[in-house]
Amino acid sequence: MQERIETKQVPHEGDRLLLIDRREPGVVVMTMNRAATRNSLSLAMIDALHLSFLQLAREEDVHAIVLAADGPVFCAGHDLKELTARRADADKGLAFFQHTMTRCSTMMQSIVACPKPVIAAVQGTATAAGCQLVATCDLAVAAKEANFCTPGVNIGLFCSTPMVALSRNVSRKHAMEMLLLGEMVPAQKAAEYGLVNAVASKADVLETALGLARKIADKSPATVAVGKRAFYEQIEMGLADAYQYASKVMTENMMARDAAEGINAFLEKRKPEWKGR
Structure with a gap:
């Protein structure tokens, strides 16, 4: 039987934010578990991811990490409802916005700093900071139905932090196209851009990502x-x-x-x- 370990963070709205499965020697699957909110990066989810990556980085028996998500959407980016609610603060949300962006940037950097390769298994749409999350992972496998987008420009909020990871993974022209147009990019085109390594059927996305993880786990x-x-x-x-x-x-x-x-x-x-x- 697979060992399922819940992260130690305080649950958000009664849900377990992340599920961590040790499926086989050397390989861990970390699943974002907020399908109801499209696995958006609330501050609680950001911190849960960050702490989990730090923990797994220290575990000698972990050699590769697969980052997956529950539900039809991989990650919808920042939790805009959470951010908008803080406009009622005395500073109109400034301190909370700064804290959230800093925490998210720190979490993204913990993926890069993690000595274990992280492979995104993208079963659905990844937008804004969700697209940033995919770009930050070392490898990525996407479902044929998956789409990628940095749509901030459409709502007056340019995807500046997603731009950092995006511009380091795809060509400048493709990055600027995504950032300036804010349109959906289908999985196959994302593969041509270099944002993902492979495209698979939705049913095979996780297994394809696990296949890469197994090959990595077999090495020193x-x-x-x-x-x-x-x-x-x-x-x-x-x-x-x-x-x-x-x-x-x-x-x-x-x-x-x-x-x-x-x-x-x-x-x-x-x-x-x-x-x-």
């Missing part, structure tokens, strides 16, 4: 962690600095036990035995 967790960190570090550097940094990382990686084991196993035509160091 130490090597994967080194590689993920190095990827995001070097991509922000100039060419010369990136090569200097990557050469240093690769030299240090060569000295690791798993690198020696992996090379020897390849030469001896056998399966390597990883120790995670």
